[in-house]
Amino acid sequence: MIYLELLWSFIQIGLFSIGGGYAAMPLIQRQVVDLHPWLTMTQFADIMAIAEMTPGPIAINSATFVGIQVGGLPGALVATIGCVLPSCVIVMTLAYVYYRFRGLTMVQGVLAGLRPAVIAMIASAGISLIILSFFGQRELPADLSGVQPIPVLIFCAALVILRKWKVNPIYVMAGAGLISIVVYSAF
Amino acid sequence: MDAEKKNYGKLFFSTFKLSACTFGGGFVIIPLMRKKFVEELHWIEEQEMLDLTAIAQSSPGAIAVNASILVGYHVAGVPGALVTVAGTVLPPLIIISIISFFYTAFRDNAIVNMAMTGMLAGVAAVICDVVITMAGGVLRQKRVLPVLVMLLSFAAVRFFNVNIILIILICGAIGAADTYLRARKGAGAK
Missing domain, CATH: 1.10.287 (Helix Hairpins)
Structure with missing residues (x-):
């Protein structure tokens, strides 16, 4: 039953992505690329780019996208519901506790412990995307001479711009897309 | 009863508009929510908003969804939370649904392909930037x-x-x- 599988996958994504935004990325990759044959790594990278360019949380965006690819509009609804279900239960419980006790040192301690691990996971997922971008394939090839120079240059320029001037990521991505069109058309 | 109904409507449309305007995901929605619910509607106190932000950030799931659940719950209990979740989830659901129907046609287009190649490098850079910033925060704790x-x-x-x-x-x-x-x-x- 494809809808149940979707629901269960996105419940897990919703349940274990802590820290929002990019924290969900490695979990989504694992569920929809590695564990299930729902998206290719290229499609996954595309949805990350689309999610960045459109409003709304990345997890919801990819839930909708994956859901539609796998099971049409009902699939999108099921995946989205799965994605927010853990939040609804946990956050409402915490809200109840908060308004009763206000202040949760232990909970904050657990979450402080999670933060470094979450960063490590985002870093790993980021490296996967870099490999895909630079070499056009998922695994790092033994022969590194197949590297594509244009994505490498765009990546370096984008990173410098982001670090130095803290530009809104949407503009950086749009710029990267435009420059890429110009460069590939020229050659 | 009428006032309550009005609150549901206001909750829904406030979160719907906020979600539709939140590009780049996550944390961006917090200052927008503060402006709306603390400064404009006076439904939430300043300090309370900070606490709610901490809870939203440290709970599993998308920050925007978590924050809207908290606001909805605070204003109108569990039904309020369900209303705000719907308001937050619908804009991305609608937009991505529309995009994904054109996706295959888009993907086979040569120009879109070129743009996507560049944007992939762009996303990789954005994630790299996020990791550098976050890892820097961990290193600065000096533990x-x-x-x-x-x-x-x-x-x-x-x-x-x-x-x-x-x-x-x-x-x-x-x-x-x-x-x-x-x-x-x-x-x-x-």
Whole structure:
């Protein structure tokens, strides 16, 4: 039953992505690329780019996208519901506790412990995307001479711009897309 | 009763508009929500908003969704939370649905392909930037344990393919133990 599988996958994504935004990325990759044959790594990278360019949380965006690819509009609804279900239960419980006790040192301690691990996971997922971008394939090839120079240059320029001037990521991505069109058309 | 109905409507449309305007995901929605619910509608106090932000950030799931659940719950209980979740989820659901129907046609287009190649490099850079900033925050704490957890988790995910959920559970337990021990040490020093 494809809808149940979707629901269960996105419940897990919703349940274990802590820290929002990019924290969900490695979990989504694992569920929809590695564990299930729902998206290719290229499609996954595309949805990350689309999610960045459109409003709304990345997890919801990819839930909708994956859901539609796998099971049409009902699939999108099921995946989205799965994605927010853990939040609804946990956050409402915490809200109840908060308004009763206000202040949760232990909970904050657990979450402080999670933060470094979450960063490590985002870093790993980021490296996967870099490999895909630079070499056009998922695994790092033994022969590194197949590297594509244009994505490498765009990546370096984008990173410098982001670090130095803290530009809104949407503009950086749009710029990267435009420059890429110009460069590939020229050659 | 009428006032309550109006609140549901207001809750829904406020969160709908906020979600439709939140590009780049996550944290961006917090200042927007503060402006709307603290400054404009006076439904939430300033300090309360900070606490709610901490809860939203530290709970599983998307920050925007979590924050809207908290606001909805605070204003109108569980039904309020359901209303705000719907308001937050619908804009991305609608927009991505529309995009994905054109996606295959888009993907085979040569120009879109060129743009996507560049944008992929762009996303990689954005994520790299996020990681540098976040890892810098961990290093600045000047504590060995978080750095160690970060390096070991990275090795586990990258080179040993350990299940992410297992890593999260273990690191959560380490965080709990660390907090407990530090609290005891703090109490003993007094």
